[in-house]
Amino acid sequence: RKEVEQDPGPFNVPEGATVAFNCTYSNSASQSFFWYRQDCRKEPKLLMSVYSSGNEDGRFTAQLNRASQYISLLIRDSKLSDSATYLCVVNKGGNTPLVFGKGTRLSVIA
Amino acid sequence: GAGVSQSPSNKVTEKGKDVELRCDPISGHTALYWYRQSLGQGLEFLIYFQGNSAPDKSGLPSDRFSAERTGGSVSTLTIQRTQQEDSAVYLCASSSVGSQPQHFGDGTRLSIL
Numbered sequence: 001r002k003e004v005e006q007d008p009g010p011f012n013v014p015e016g017a018t019v020a021f022n023c024t025y026s027n028s029a030s031q032s033f034f035w036y037r038q039d040c041r042k043e044p045k046l047l048m049s050v051y052s053s054g055n056e057d058g059r060f061t062a063q064l065n066r067a068s069q070y071i072s073l074l075i076r077d078s079k080l081s082d083s084a085t086y087l088c089v090v091n092k093g094g095n096t097p098l099v100f101g102k103g104t105r106l107s108v109i110a
Numbered sequence: 111g112a113g114v115s116q117s118p119s120n121k122v123t124e125k126g127k128d129v130e131l132r133c134d135p136i137s138g139h140t141a142l143y144w145y146r147q148s149l150g151q152g153l154e155f156l157i158y159f160q161g162n163s164a165p166d167k168s169g170l171p172s173d174r175f176s177a178e179r180t181g182g183s184v185s186t187l188t189i190q191r192t193q194q195e196d197s198a199v200y201l202c203a204s205s206s207v208g209s210q211p212q213h214f215g216d217g218t219r220l221s222i223l
Contacts, residue, residue: 032209043201043214044153087153095160095208097143102152 001026004090004101012107017078021104023088024070032091033064035073037084038103044087047073078108112136114215116202122221125194131187131218135204143205143212144177144187146198153201159185160208189220197222 006023013019025033033050048055050062050071061074071088088101115134123129135142144156155169159179170176174192179185189196199219203212 091209097158
């Protein structure tokens with residue numbers, strides 16, 4: 001099992017739609033979780049951290065399910081500018097490096 | 111500057127030459143990472159430096175690749191005897207410690223002819 005697994009997509013959705021991405025991780029000792037966004041030919045940028053109780057930032061909601069070892073990202077009212085690749089990122093524990101998933105590609109269509 | 115700085119931004123070289131890529135992390139960040147990304151592919155982890163600890167070199171694809179971090183700040187990634195398959199964007203990132211979110215530089219786009 002890969003350390004961090006994501007559905008590669010692409011997800012093609014119309015503007016205004018709600019879309020959800022899931023990510024699973026293999027190491028039960030993982031402690032830190034993040035979602036990054038990467039635009040075409042650009043570097044990844046932090047979108048949001050994921051907290052145990054779930055957290056929201058505007059149209060974006062992140063949730064963590066430790067028992068099932070998965071993380072989700074929900075995007076409501078999709079905008080054209082949300083088109084990007086979304087990367088799930090997990091820390092294996094302690095001061096070890098973050099592990100990136102391969103990413104899920106989202107295309108929002110007018 | 112406030113962000114992670116990488117140089118050069120683009121590098122074109124002939125097969126067989128050596129190249130050196132530079133990364134200047136955010137001041138005070140103890141963790142530094144190198145990744146590479148081929149077109150349309152995910153990030154490939156190369157090497158991780160955390161403070162004075164021995165670097166995690168588990169991602170280096172061959173002994174042609176090496177990296178140093180001098181004085182806990184600037185890092186250089188060296189690729190010897192470059193091959194065409196080395197062509198990719200090489201990204202550097204830093205964080206305050208390994209478990210915290212990373213901030214990426216703009217990358218070096220390496221093309222091997």
